[in-house]
Amino acid sequence: KNEVEQSPQNLTAQEGEFITINCSYSVGISALHWLQQHPGGGIVSLFMLSSGKKKHGRLIATINIQEKHSSLHITASHPRDSAVYICAVINTDKLIFGTGTRLQVFP
């Protein structure tokens, strides 16, 4: 069993839909990242959080430390949101990654 699990693995949506990606982890963490990866490999950090909730534009990330669970929400999704979204936790000074959720948003 992976230390960081994401669901779903693949997600398709129509433009405008509300999207939720879930992440569960089984190790102790000091913080959790949500990352976005586009074709070609580049990874961009969207959020780093250790408690509560953060919002940036149409993106919202929440974390529940007791339940070892985090969610990434995208409101009013758009085709340009199509990418792989990766959850990664900081454990003993390094990142442990989930396998990613491939999101495709169709017009």
Add this chain to the structure above:
Amino acid sequence: DTGVSQNPRHKITKRGQNVTFRCDPISEHNRLYWYRQTLGQGPEFLTYFQNEAQLEKSRLLSDRFSAERPKGSFSTLEIQRTEQGDSAMYLCASSFGGDYGYTFGSGTRLTVV
């Protein structure tokens, strides 16, 4: 500072050849990480440095892999006697360490034929 830079972006090599990749981190960052990502998977930790000291190596890192960060600035990752299973995206990231954020490079995609 233009972020984390990795070179080359793509490398195709014949099995058995040696390859070397370079990562130039953000200059103020004292930590530098190497990860490997295969198709459809999340990145896997390989090794990391704090300044010039290599603090941890993954068990994934066989003896054919070696990494250096000689002056605590750029880092190189060398793979000797490449195998087809080494084909992957090699990602570099840097940070201030602790709970500070990470900045990723665009990766080097290695194809071993």
